[in-house]
Amino acid sequence: MTEHAGRGSGQDTMPNSTDRLETRVTRVFGIRYPIIQGGLARVARAELAAAVSNAGGLGQIAMAGVGTTPELMRAEIRKAKALTDAPFAVNFPIGHLNIDPHLDVVVEEGVAAVSLTRGDPRPAIRRLAGTGIRVLVLVSGPEQARKAEQAGADAVATVGYEGGGHLGRGDLTTFVGVPLVADALSIPFVAGGGVADGRGLAAALALGADGVEIGTRFIAVREAFAHDKYKAALLRATNTVIVKRLLDQPGRALANQWTRDYLEAEARGTPRDELLDMVKAEANERGVYHGDVDGSLLWAGQGAALIEDIPTARELIERMVAEARTSASRLWSLADGHPPVTSDRVQKSLQIG
Numbered sequence: 619m620t621e622h623a624g625r626g627s628g629q630d631t632m633p634n635s636t637d638r639l640e641t642r643v644t645r646v647f648g649i650r651y652p653i654i655q656g657g658l659a660r661v662a663r664a665e666l667a668a669a670v671s672n673a674g675g676l677g678q679i680a681m682a683g684v685g686t687t688p689e690l691m692r693a694e695i696r697k698a699k700a701l702t703d704a705p706f707a708v709n710f711p712i713g714h715l716n717i718d719p720h721l722d723v724v725v726e727e728g729v730a731a732v733s734l735t736r737g738d739p740r741p742a743i744r745r746l747a748g749t750g751i752r753v754l755v756l757v758s759g760p761e762q763a764r765k766a767e768q769a770g771a772d773a774v775a776t777v778g779y780e781g782g783g784h785l786g787r788g789d790l791t792t793f794v795g796v797p798l799v800a801d802a803l804s805i806p807f808v809a810g811g812g813v814a815d816g817r818g819l820a821a822a823l824a825l826g827a828d829g830v831e832i833g834t835r836f837i838a839v840r841e842a843f844a845h846d847k848y849k850a851a852l853l854r855a856t857n858t859v860i861v862k863r864l865l866d867q868p869g870r871a872l873a874n875q876w877t878r879d880y881l882e883a884e885a886r887g888t889p890r891d892e893l894l895d896m897v898k899a900e901a902n903e904r905g906v907y908h909g910d911v912d913g914s915l916l917w918a919g920q921g922a923a924l925i926e927d928i929p930t931a932r933e934l935i936e937r938m939v940a941e942a943r944t945s946a947s948r949l950w951s952l953a954d955g956h957p958p959v960t961s962d963r964v965q966k967s968l969q970i971g
Contacts, residue, residue, distance in 0.1 A: 639939055642806035643828040646773055647731055647752055648705045650674030651939055652829025653819065654754070654775065654808055655836045655931075657709025657733050659683050659783070659917075660899075660906045663843040664694050666836065668701030669931035674939075677931075678707040678733060681720060683843075683906075688719040695727045705730035707754065712737025718745065725749050733775070736784065740769045756810075756831075758786020759795055760802035767805050774803065775831040778811030782834040782858070782919030784869040785811075793825070800826030814921035816941020823942070824949070834919040839931045847909035848916060855922040861915070865893055872916040876901065880915075 638644070643652045653675035655662065660683030667677030677698075684694045691708070698706055708724050710717050713736055721742060724732055731752040734742055739755045746753055747770065755766035756775045766774045776799045777785060778792025790798075792811040799807055809822035810831040822830045837844050838852045857873040864884045871877055880896055897915060905914030929937070 639942065641823070641828040643773060643808055646806055647676050647707075649676050651935060652808065652823075653935055653938060654678070654707075654829065654831040656783075656810065656831055656833030657682075657707075657711075657735060657756075658833055658837060658842070659711070660902060661837055661842050661844045662709065664698035664701060666839070666841045666843060666931065667706045668698045668704075669839075669841040670836070670935070671702045671704035671706045673932040673935040674704075675931075675935050676705060676707055676731065677702075678709045680709045681717070682709075682711055682714075686715060688723045691720050692723045692727060695723070695729060699727070707731035707733050707752075709733045709735065710742065711735050712739065712742065717742065721745050724751065739766060739771065743770045754808075757799070759788060759790050760798040762786070763799045763807065764802050767803055771805065773806040773808065773828075774799070775808045775810055776827075777831070778809070780812030780870075780920040781810055782870045782922070783917040784862075784867060785860075787866065787868065792822075796822060796825040796827050812919060812921045814919075814924040816938040816943075817945050818921070818924075819938055820942040820945035820949075832921075834917075834921050835925060835934065836931070837918075838922075838925050838928050839934055840928060841931050844906050845909035847911050848905050849928050851911045851916065852918060852922045852925050853927070854925065855918060858918055858920055858922065862893075862897060865890065865897070869917065870919055872911075872918045872922070874914075874916065875912045876914055876916075 639651045641652045651674040655670040655677050657678045657680045659680050662678050662680035664679060667679045670677030679694050684691055708729055712734055733754040735756045743753055752772045754773045754775055755771040757763045757766055758777055763774045776795055778795050779789045780792055792809055796809045806828040808829040808831045809827040813830045813832050814835040819830050838849045855872055858870050859873045859877050860868050861871055861877055861880050862869050901915040904910040905916045
């Protein structure tokens with residue numbers, strides 16, 4: 619696994635204050651670019667979160683993988699704070715254990731934001747009310763997005779069928795889901811699922827999103843807490859499959875011997891408890907920590923097909939912003955140099971500086 623750089627190497631080359639891509643999401647989270655790193659279980663540690671935030675995005679620490687005790691979470695947060703002065707978030711999966719003590723640590727440590735995945739976000743949102751901590755809720759479509767807004771979320775992230783890791787129970791794609799969520803909400807939202815470069819960022823903005831949340835692409839950066847063999851397996855990987863459908867927990871992973879064995883077990887009608895035993899944390903840890911790329915569950919989205927290298931987080935973000943601006947310039951040229959006709963919603967959400 620590769621661990622990286624700290625505060626000095628990240629902040630000395632920060633872009634100047636006029637170099638921004640400003641949307642409602644950047645204003646909500648106090649960041650330079652509307653790029654949010656996904657809450658990658660066991661991969662998103664302090665080093666990755668700090669590197670993304672230092673580069674102008676919103677980095678995240680994943681509770682899953684840091685440890686189950688609040689003090690382990692506190693130590694990881696303090697490590698990130700030593701590496702960056704920029705805002706970062708902590709990601710919490712709902713439903714596996716009582717996260718209240720961990721939320722208390724987030725409040726005590728003054729973390730800028732929290733993201734909530736799976737389960738009912740309302741208790742956590744109520745617990746964080748009045749603290750000044752921004753709350754991002756991950757959803758899989760317009761209905762969940764509306765519920766998150768009604769619950770008091772500051773922003774939502776909608777994840778399409780192309781995404782890696784756990785997905786919604788429907789098969790709504792990013793290209794269709796983003797406009798539906800845009801029409802359903804008044805709060806800011808970001809798009810995820812299949813986004814791996816600046817073209818995807820520009821497309822998400824054009825469809826009405828205020829930015830992107832990116833998971834798989836941020837596994838294949840140098841600061842990610844993942845084995846080099848896992849990162850290498852993502853390069854130009856075109857074959858991903860959905861597992862855990864019969865467990866009502868569908869998720870997308872790299873196709874390998876493990877996924878073939880698992881899908882065959884589902885097809886044989888293997889009892890639920892045996893399937894659950896197959897997908898315990900150890901199945902993922904073998905790949906993330908030890909590099910067993912054929913005998914482990916390696917979460918990955920379809921965007922892996924667009925991964926060509928393993929840069930630093932800063933190199934990736936700066937490249938994405940440049941690509942997005944190139945894509946925007948192309949659209950302007952197609953419009954013969956005249957400002958494009960946009961809805962009030964898009965005019966409100968997007969200001970490129």
